[in-house]
Amino acid sequence: MNLEEILFPENLEEADRIQAALLPKLKLIPLKKKPKMIAAADAAFSEHQVIAGVCLFSFPELELLETRVAVEPLTFPYRPGYLSFCEGPAIFKAISRLKHKPELLLLDGQGIAHPRKMGLATFIGILLEIPSIGCAKSILVGQFQDPRIKKGNYSEIVYRGEIMGYALRSRTGAKPIFISPGHLITPQESLNLIQLCLSEYRIPEPLRQAHFLSQKIKLAHL
DNA sequence: GCGACAG
DNA sequence: ATCTTGTCGC
Numbered sequence: 001m002n003l004e005e006i007l008f009p010e011n012l013e014e015a016d017r018i019q020a021a022l023l024p025k026l027k028l029i030p031l032k033k034k035p036k037m038i039a040a041a042d043a044a045f046s047e048h049q050v051i052a053g054v055c056l057f058s059f060p061e062l063e064l065l066e067t068r069v070a071v072e073p074l075t076f077p078y079r080p081g082y083l084s085f086c087e088g089p090a091i092f093k094a095i096s097r098l099k100h101k102p103e104l105l106l107l108d109g110q111g112i113a114h115p116r117k118m119g120l121a122t123f124i125g126i127l128l129e130i131p132s133i134g135c136a137k138s139i140l141v142g143q144f145q146d147p148r149i150k151k152g153n154y155s156e157i158v159y160r161g162e163i164m165g166y167a168l169r170s171r172t173g174a175k176p177i178f179i180s181p182g183h184l185i186t187p188q189e190s191l192n193l194i195q196l197c198l199s200e201y202r203i204p205e206p207l208r209q210a211h212f213l214s215q216k217i218k219l220a221h222l
Numbered sequence: 223g224c225g226a227c228a229g
Numbered sequence: 230a231t232c233t234t235g236t237c238g239c
Contacts, residue, residue, distance in 0.1 A: 042229095043229075043230085044230075044231095045229085045230055045231070046231095078228090078229055078230070079227090080226080080227040080228065080229090081227080081228085083228055083229055086229070086230095087229070087230095108228080108229070109228045109229065110228055113228090114228080119228070120228075120229085134228085136228050136229085137228080137229090138227090138228065138229090139227095139228080140226095140227070140228045141226090141227085141228095172239095173239070178228085
């Protein structure tokens, strides 16, 4: 199965085959090296296009080093459980355009906290063979206790008896965000690294910047 | 069958 | 995600 076939399934059945075929490649092992460069990616949409933006930062300083974008036609409409086929092509291309190679990827969506453990972060992490973390604004599957109101508190996301990630209070008083490992990283490391990326807002700074970037490029295309 | 459902 | 202004609260 080549890259083209993986990124562009013709229907849900093919998408299922692809997710099942990639699952054996998933490895939730400790990071081999402390990341010095991390990249965050997000996507914006117009009627028939997906606009992906990726921002690369030094870590842990979080100084912006590089940004890239990619605008691709929307070939697969969004459906819960299949986000990677909707945003994946554009995000994959944007990340591929980076001159520097990130040692960790942050994606706007789930990692293994997914019905088939194949959320956007896991999917992209496996395709690029780069450690990745999923950071979503809402839950897809699993149960969790509401973390206490103060920033820094968290609780486990449990699905089918397994800990798939954490609900994290990233800002005092705000709704929690949902962290799950994507690939080549552990749940605990994922939580720790995301906390190191928090500023005064609910969304981790790298992802906020990627969001602004894709939004800005989208407007420029209108 | 009913309800849930990343972006 | 996207369509959209002001407004209530810490």
